[in-house]
Amino acid sequence: MAGIKLYDLHETVYSFVLKSLSSGESPAGIIISLHSLTDERVAEQVPQTEKAVMKCRRGCFHCCRVNVPVLAPEADVIAEYLKTILNADELERLRAKLRYIKVNIAGYDDQERIVSNIPCGFLGEEGECIIHPVRPLVCRSVVSADDSACYNAMNMSIYEEYAYIPMNLKHKSIYDTVFLALADALKQSGGDSRSYEISEALLKRLTINI
Numbered sequence: 001m002a003g004i005k006l007y008d009l010h011e012t013v014y015s016f017v018l019k020s021l022s023s024g025e026s027p028a029g030i031i032i033s034l035h036s037l038t039d040e041r042v043a044e045q046v047p048q049t050e051k052a053v054m055k056c057r058r059g060c061f062h063c064c065r066v067n068v069p070v071l072a073p074e075a076d077v078i079a080e081y082l083k084t085i086l087n088a089d090e091l092e093r094l095r096a097k098l099r100y101i102k103v104n105i106a107g108y109d110d111q112e113r114i115v116s117n118i119p120c121g122f123l124g125e126e127g128e129c130i131i132h133p134v135r136p137l138v139c140r141s142v143v144s145a146d147d148s149a150c151y152n153a154m155n156m157s158i159y160e161e162y163a164y165i166p167m168n169l170k171h172k173s174i175y176d177t178v179f180l181a182l183a184d185a186l187k188q189s190g191g192d193s194r195s196y197e198i199s200e201a202l203l204k205r206l207t208i209n210i
């Protein structure tokens, strides 16, 4: 893609993560740094005129009923964040919700997950993402220029039809590259480079050591 050196970005992130891991940096530290680095790249590469047409906002949650893959350090950071914002009762209610989602989407592909109409476990009562400051890279990557197209795409997919969502591909390719570079660095370091469905990954982390 013209203007974006994705290979260089991959190498930058890959080297940064390997160096951070070898120096004993925590998953939280690495992920927070990656969020900053990625936000900076997006700010450099995506002109303000293109940002102005993005429709994603608090309370819009058409896309928050898809399978969301997370890497282990991302899940670790989200779990720690949840422990700071939720009390014991709220954590128990969240665990129950995640258990329900895990059981009811087990084995579902992306299409089946949308058709199930089961929202993400981290969607708040006002349609907000309760983990917004630490939301996954995959969620950060998606920015729509037409929220009605998101609504149509989700609902048409129930009938196995497709609707296209205009989205900023520069923004998306930057986040996708960072996700891949993080996975590659985890693999190179001998760590867990697999991606996990977010409900399952967080249920596990919020159930251990309670």
Ligand code: SF4
Pocket (backbone or CB within 6 Å): 063, 064, 065, 066, 068, 120, 121, 122, 123, 124, 128, 129, 130, 131, 132, 135, 136, 139
């Ligand atoms: S983590 Fe947040 S942004 Fe991502 S799908 Fe869930 S509610 Fe939506």
